[in-house]
Amino acid sequence: MTPTPRPALRVPRRAPGAARRRTVASALALVLPALWVLSACVAMPTSGPVEVGDGEVSDAGPAVVPLADRPALDADPQGIVVGFLKASQAGFSRDPRRGGDFRAAREYLAGDARAAWKPRESVVVYPTTSSPTFTVVNESQVQVTLTVAARIDADGRYAEAATDAEESLTFDLVQDSSDQWRIAGLEDGVVLDESNFENLFSSASLYFLTPDDTDLVPETRWFPVRNIATSIVRELLEGPSPWLRDSVRSAIPEGVELKPETVPVDESDSTASVGLTEAAALTDAAERARMLAQIEASLAIPGVRAVEVTAGGVPLTASATDLRHGVDTDAVLEVVSGDTVVQLTNGELVPLLEPPDLGGRAVHDLARNERGNVRVARSDAGDLVRVGVGDAPTETILSGPGLLAPSVDRLSWTWTAYPGPAGLLVAVRADGQRADISAPWLAGRSVTAIRVSRDGARVAVLSTGSDGLALDVAGVVRDASGSPLQLGEPLGAGATLVDATELVWVDDATLGVLGRSGVATSAAYHLVPLSGQTRALPALEDAVAIAGGKGQRSLYVATSDGRLFWLPGVNASWSEVATGVRDPYFPG
Template identity: 35%
Template structure:
């Protein structure tokens, strides 16, 4: 699909006692202010002369909701002060952590840096106060010692770094948090606390929003997402500054950007969004030095990012105040919804349409061993796929025999004792793992991309993205730690498009176990077969990059997945050879075909 990108449906958040509807509050505040001014008319006058002073208000979606925080109360216990500080951190993105600092001693408040990262937790922290002798303090408001330590374990949901990149925590992960409190002017205040913030998962997902920054593939034909979380307050400015700062370190060598070096917002932290949804992005003068084509690509990047902000409907680009808006370049973004699913039935390759299978006469019948997987090269510009491969047993991957040329079936592209399911990128390279090592081949030969961090691990699955800039990898340790780890790495290519290096990236799906059967559904989400702490049987899960894994409807004995543009495209192949698809409601699976040996979308 291509840009411009349609705007997603705006979610509505449920009301909660700790949350304020800002639109309603603003109206009430305005009414209260007017009444107050009228009541004060007898003792104070409203100025009728002198300069008019205007103060800009933040651009806020009328449906945006904020967490409310209250400062410390007189006589609060050490535990109450600590609990109040934790609650106030969720509201810090709205008040620059002003209320949160009220719970700290003056010295710590001046030094505390909340912006180095966020720990997202589940449930409520079980806090206990202990005195200098490590004994429990029950009535700590009357405790006379110099300090009190308050702490306890918290269940981890995720960690978010200083750039907004979220890593899902493993199932059952905990962290002990500890705060030291001292008396200041007779009241308990926190004197020792780590930098960074501690926020509950519900408050985090209320006050932050997931945004995919969009960069360019090496050939500048595709947008490549880099997922971050930014505060909903002033979201458009946060997202724009994230794009201007460039991609994450792990992605940097695999992508490009049309943003000129040292480009900033003309006014830091400011992207005005008008009432009719126009985001006005005023960049520094460096943008004036780029040509029209590059400026069009920059417009495409900005539009793709800012159209994820709920109130934005279009983007206007300025450079040092001068309007330089132009039509965004037409860049591809993920697989097309027109992608067709390929299957192997009764030894024939063909397409699945609805509940029917139609053999593809461009290919000879498959022979020379049991087919256990298939992969198809993605087609750019509606061209026919250039390469289709099949795995025979678990020992080799061969090119599917074209009609009239069955001999091609006998030449393995990759072979070994343990060969994983293949994936074909849009450059025509076949990805797999062979005997625990990443292997890449084309009809012209084989490549061994450098991946030093995998030297001591055994790779079991590899799957390339549609943009060709990243791969998902499942690997296990070779020692006592054999639990599979799911990572996304970037792909550095040479001028021929051949992969030469893999850069270690991000760990995803941290809460899942025994991961296998990975496919991409869109450019920033994986579907996997896995187990979890709440479901010991293998099932289907979606794993959005930089987000939490989500279970899909239960299914018996799944062995393989096929997916394309989003979760609605999913097919699941079961152990008995039956193929099922998501039902129209997404709440169950619907039978499609039987007797299926392998299934795949292009990619």
């Protein structure tokens, strides 16, 4: 229920010390969770009419869904609002008998509101541990106040809310010709508690192409589980969000539509059938292969094992195309041990075949590209140095003072930033070629960390300003040669973070941050999805550096006394794997 658009889904900055509004909670608020009963085991529908805009999808198992009741006879205004909120949650159910399609919810609405209400316009998610409070403003108006965990817009874009975020919803009621109260005035959208949201919605990655057609770049969206394959393809055809639009492209020709307007999934063999209009066939073989790769990667969801695509009813086929996406499973963690660089292999520190020559210089915050032929570090003076390998010398390529820890992209550009409120980002190549990166939204902010994604299409930036800490991700706009020019408008992430010092990419849609949040009072490794809830991992005393890049089963933390810890999974415990080391890093 977010009537005011949020450009590029930028998460609002937190106001320090913002106080929560207080309302008088009615007795019903205490029992609201009990009213929203969940069915323990329900059968998946296997037949029924196909409606416009819907296409059934099988998934890993039956979802637990809320139950919806019709309005109780002679219910008072508050009872009508409570019943409506419950029934509107059930509207995302697969089963119309349980309130799917919002039929039951609309029975609580009066006159024009019944037809005008747009439930899919937005979703406000509130914590399961927090109950909404109700205030009876007057005989015909009820106000509902709830803590907000996240907001999802009509296109599935997810924005995590700050720890202290709240929202108030006002419902205006009238009595009908039978003296029954009904809701005549309300905002579009639905409210869901986190447990129901997790049961009724699922995340999916829409994949687009880097401009040089080497990588698939994901944009995570959240869709109702019901008809999720249809939602995915519809949004893929619409293209990327504004924050990413100038940094990627799509091989799907503009104007291509779904025909028919559904993506059914055959229950016998889990094949998703994507029908596109004739324009999809008007591409050459290479572009057709990239288009099919986008569609197939985007439909890699539970319940779909194969994808068939037609254009104007004619099957589309193409030779396989070599597009990268996901993590680099062959990436090796490197650390500094003494005065040399070593790698961690099978839990052992192993010398590199060609160890970088640190040249007797005191360097830290090492970084490298995936091939290992570009290696950089930061000197104690704050200069950026190229670390020599073999006969190449170690030399300064960008003078400080105080340059930030570097990050190397796949096109061999090293990214860093100067300290201070100017928000000046710089990229430099090993030969000294320099590019000053335009990012007007960083004006007046001090950048504290920067990290480029593996695909080179996105940059994550930590910054501080008068309104506190911000973690943003922006698309990289490059020229035809691949030189970075500017950053697009940012996507806010990690809204619950309150301070942070280290930043890495854990995978292609998740950041790792060393810092504190509303759920972790001491410094901890946080997993921050670009579209999802921040999660604090178990804290480690004296943690000073983190590493990530191979997914959530390869997370590392270094402590100030030279110990290296590994976390083999988000539900595991930290395990010490090495001592006498510092500066752990993966490529990037």
